[in-house]
Amino acid sequence: MTLGKFLSVALVSGSAALADPTVERGEYLVEGPAGCGNCHTPMGPNGPAERMNLAGRLVEENPHFTAIAPNITPRGRVSDWTDEEFARAIREGVTPHDTRVIGPPMPIALYSRLSDDDVFSMVKYLQTVPTVENDPGASTYKIPLPPAYGPPVGSVPHPEEGITVEYGEYLAGPVAHCIECHSPMGQEGGPDWINQPGAGGFKFDGPWGTSISANLTPHEEDGIASWTDDALKQMITAGLRPDGSQMMPPMGYHHYARLKPEDLDAIILYLRQLPALPDPT
Numbered sequence: 339m340t341l342g343k344f345l346s347v348a349l350v351s352g353s354a355a356l357a358d359p360t361v362e363r364g365e366y367l368v369e370g371p372a373g374c375g376n377c378h379t380p381m382g383p384n385g386p387a388e389r390m391n392l393a394g395r396l397v398e399e400n401p402h403f404t405a406i407a408p409n410i411t412p413r414g415r416v417s418d419w420t421d422e423e424f425a426r427a428i429r430e431g432v433t434p435h436d437t438r439v440i441g442p443p444m445p446i447a448l449y450s451r452l453s454d455d456d457v458f459s460m461v462k463y464l465q466t467v468p469t470v471e472n473d474p475g476a477s478t479y480k481i482p483l484p485p486a487y488g489p490p491v492g493s494v495p496h497p498e499e500g501i502t503v504e505y506g507e508y509l510a511g512p513v514a515h516c517i518e519c520h521s522p523m524g525q526e527g528g529p530d531w532i533n534q535p536g537a538g539g540f541k542f543d544g545p546w547g548t549s550i551s552a553n554l555t556p557h558e559e560d561g562i563a564s565w566t567d568d569a570l571k572q573m574i575t576a577g578l579r580p581d582g583s584q585m586m587p588p589m590g591y592h593h594y595a596r597l598k599p600e601d602l603d604a605i606i607l608y609l610r611q612l613p614a615l616p617d618p619t
């Protein structure tokens with residue numbers, strides 16, 4: 339075998355093997371900034387139900403769909419998926435069981451940019467979480483779902499970690515999907531984080547009433563220009579406004595409480611350099 343042929347074989351089979359996934363990184367992401375449990379963990383009267391971590395629940399019911407986040411502990415359907423199938427479900431919304439993609443509101447279009455290291459770390463961690471016996475049922479979508487969220491993801495290199503705008507963008511986008519909830523409804527029916535990133539104004543109805551995501555751009559009147567970093571950090575990680583009032587769901591404050599200080603700094607750095615946009619009308 340020539341060296342060239344050897345290299346191409348290694349590259350084809352190497353996309354997963356090249357990654358350096360760890361259970362620790364997976365736990366940090368899933369329980370921390372990615373907050374998968376914000377949708378996948380049943381809610382009790384005082385927040386996430388005890389001993390039900392990631393066991394699945396009804397997430398959203400509206401005229402267009404009933405979205406049920408499945409049990410993703412090793413007792414769920416994921417139990418017999420290979421690492422590659424599991425990663426593909428998260429990044430492409432394609433599962434080995436279904437003929438349709440995973441529907442909203444799981445932010446697959448953002449998850450498609452998760453690095454190989456990160457998605458396989460998540461998979462490794464999810465394979466180790468306590469198993470919970472729970473069948474939350476199946477979703478129904480009355481709206482047409484796209485055939486795919488994009489071309490097959492292939493291999494995504496891990497970004498350089500640090501307190502940089504680039505890493506902040508990765509955390510606020512593909513990892514924590516801040517930018518998804520915090521962008522207004524676009525033409526296509528979902529949040530428009532491409533043209534109006536961070537402008538806020540997305541409405542969330544639930545048992546709490548209606549909450550509206552805030553404008554996170556540096557806009558003087560409508561955005562975060564006048565908040566100090568400390569005020570922002572307290573709102574993000576504790577859901578507490580500077581006046582002491584409690585913020586509303588569905589933002590996963592208790593997940594963001596686990597953000598590493600430098601990761602929180604990177605997110606704030608990224609938000610502060612977004613184009614300043616007024617509140618959507």
Ligand code: HEC
Nearest residue numbers: 372374377405406407408415416427433440441443444477
């Ligand atoms: C905003 C809510 C939301 C978030 C956040 C979310 N999911 Fe989901 N997820 C769902 C819903 C709803 C479904 C099922 C949709 C359907 O039936 O098509 C789903 C489906 C899945 C499936 C398919 C399981 C099966 O049995 O078919 C996997 C795997 C999954 N999610 C993993 C994750 C992981 C890992 C994370 C965090 C990185 C995550 N999800 C974050 C809502 C969410």
Ligand code: HEC
Nearest residue numbers: 514515516519549550551552570573574585586587588589
């Ligand atoms: C599931 C949707 C959702 C996600 C994900 C989300 N948020 Fe929020 N966020 C909201 C909503 C809704 C509010 C308004 C809450 C209220 O008014 O009580 C809010 C409020 C805020 C505020 C208060 C700002 C102000 O001026 O009042 C900040 C700061 C914030 N979010 C930052 C973030 C960051 C940073 C992330 C990602 C790490 C994030 N959010 C992820 C929905 C979300």
